[in-house]
Every structure is written in structure tokens, then in C-alpha cells.
Amino acid sequence: MKQLVPTFTKTILKGDVQALSELYTSSIQGSTDSLTFYESVVRPSMYRIGDLWEKNQITVAEEHLATATLKYLLASVYTPYEVSERRPKGLLFCIEGEQHSLGLELANEVFKEQHWNTRYLGANVPIRDAVTFVKAWRPQAVAISIGMTTTIQQLKECLEEIEKVQPDIKILVGGRLISHYKLEFLKKDSIKTFYDLRELNEYLEEHADQFLALIEEKISN
Numbered sequence: 001m002k003q004l005v006p007t008f009t010k011t012i013l014k015g016d017v018q019a020l021s022e023l024y025t026s027s028i029q030g031s032t033d034s035l036t037f038y039e040s041v042v043r044p045s046m047y048r049i050g051d052l053w054e055k056n057q058i059t060v061a062e063e064h065l066a067t068a069t070l071k072y073l074l075a076s077v078y079t080p081y082e083v084s085e086r087r088p089k090g091l092l093f094c095i096e097g098e099q100h101s102l103g104l105e106l107a108n109e110v111f112k113e114q115h116w117n118t119r120y121l122g123a124n125v126p127i128r129d130a131v132t133f134v135k136a137w138r139p140q141a142v143a144i145s146i147g148m149t150t151t152i153q154q155l156k157e158c159l160e161e162i163e164k165v166q167p168d169i170k171i172l173v174g175g176r177l178i179s180h181y182k183l184e185f186l187k188k189d190s191i192k193t194f195y196d197l198r199e200l201n202e203y204l205e206e207h208a209d210q211f212l213a214l215i216e217e218k219i220s221n
């Protein structure tokens with residue numbers, strides 16, 4: 001799959017949705033699983049776009065076009081999965097000030113493939129509103145993405161507020177910063193950090209029974 005990255009990157013940069021869709025159908029769909037597509041094609045392509053942008057080899061407009069073109073394809077390839085009230089609930093959002101939501105959008109797909117009942121709130125969610133959502137919906141886990149150092153303080157505050165309203169919640173944190181910084185406040189039993197979606201997939205598989213037991217306990221109370 002890695003050999004597809006240059007062509008994939010060029011195609012999203014051109015904004016050519018037709019060519020991208022053909023590339024997906026001919027070389028990706030049916031040849032690999034969604035996790036490999038996300039990790040070995042989407043992620044390196046977007047990181048490459050970040051490098052080109054940083055070196056002024058592409059403009060902000062071109063980066064926006066690439067992101068929008070990629071999202072167009074992703075929306076057409078995501079698979080709807082059946083979920084029931086008896087499945088664990090996951091709330092996914094980016095902290096206030098965090099616009100990098102694509103990684104979390106892909107994480108949402110991993111949860112859905114594992115038949116979680118999810119609510120994906122996307123980018124830039126005010127702490128107060130995220131906490132209100134947790135209080136009302138009572139998810140078994142929240143998943144948060146962090147990509148910018150400027151939102152570390154908000155992340156810390158948000159986790160504290162969420163744990164106040166639901167002390168037994170599991171907090172899953174991923175995003176670019178996890179690979180670059182040692183965030184000591186995330187080293188707690190109630191919090192788990194992830195470098196990529198494969199780790200998330202393994203974690204959800206390994207803990208499936210534990211999360212199911214939590215939802216069954218809630219239903220019977």
C-alpha cells in the first residue's frame with residue numbers, strides 16, 4: 001500500500017474526485033482492509049501534505065483542497081454498521097481550539113467496525129458542552145484527539161471536568177502530539193493513549209467483554 005502514497009497525494013492535491021474514486025476502486029478497495037488504508041495511505045499522504053505546506057511548496061488553498069477531496073472520498077467509503085442499545089457507547093470529539101479532526105474521524109470508524117454506538121462531534125468542542133453531553137448520554141468511553149500544543153491546557157481541564165461528572169469513564173486520547181510529547185497528566189489508570197488506529201483496534205478487541213459488562217450492568221440497574 002505504501003507505494004500508492006505519492007499517487008494518492010498527487011490526486012487529492014489536484015482535487016480530482018473522479019480520479020481519486022477510480023484509484024480507490026482499482027488499487028485499494030478489495031486489496032486491503034480499512035485500517036491499512038487509513039494507516040498506510042491516508043495518514044502518510046496527509047503528513048506529506050503537511051511537509052509540503054511547511055516548506056511553502058503548496059499553499060493553504062491547496063492543502064484545503066486536498067483535505068476536502070480526501071473527505072469526499074472517505075464519506076463515500078465509510079460503511080454503516082448496525083448497532084443496538086446493548087452496545088458500549090463512545091463519545092468522540094476534539095478539544096476547544098483543535099481543528100485537526102481527521103484522525104478522530106477515522107478513529108470513529110474503528111469504533112463503528114467494532115460495533116460501538118458512537119457520537120462523533122468533530123473539531124473544536126467547548127469543554128462545557130462536551131461535559132454536558134457526557135452527563136446526558138453517559139458513554140462508557142470518550143475518545144479525544146490532540147494535535148496542537150496550544151490545546152494541552154484545555155485538554156487537561158476537560159479531562160478533570162469529565163472525570164468529576166463520571167468518575168468511572170474510560171478516556172482514550174490519540175493524535176499527533178501523543179507521538180511527540182510526554183504528557184505526564186495522561187499517565188493514569190483511567191486514561192489510555194494511542195499512537196495509531198491499530199493500537200485502538202487491538203484495545204477495543206481486548207476490552208470488548210469488559211465494556212459489554214458495563215453496558216449490561218447499566219441496563220439492568
Ligand code: B12
Nearest residue numbers: 046050054098099100101102103143145174175176194200
Ligand atoms: C489538514 C491539516 C489542517 C486542517 C485540518 C482539517 C481537519 N478537518 O482535520 C486545517 C486547515 C484546519 C489545519 C489548521 C491548522 N494547522 Co494543520 N495540518 C493539517 C495536516 C496537513 C494534516 C492533518 C491530518 O489530517 N493528518 C492525518 C491524520 C490521519 O493524522 P493524525 O491526526 O496524526 O491522526 C492519526 C493518529 O494520530 C491517530 N489519531 C488521531 N487522533 C486520534 C484519536 C484517538 C482516540 C485515537 C485512538 C487515535 C487518533 O489516528 C490517525 C491515523 O493514524 C497536518 C500535517 C501533519 N503532519 O499532520 C498539519 C499540521 C498539524 N498543522 C499545522 C498547523 C501549524 C496548523 C495551523 C496553526 C495553521 C494556521 N496558521 O492556521 C492551524 C491550527 C488549527 C488548530 N487550532 O487546530 C502544523 C502543526 C505544527 C506544530 N508544530 O504543531 C502541521 C504539522 C503542518 C506543518 N507541517 O507545519 N491543519
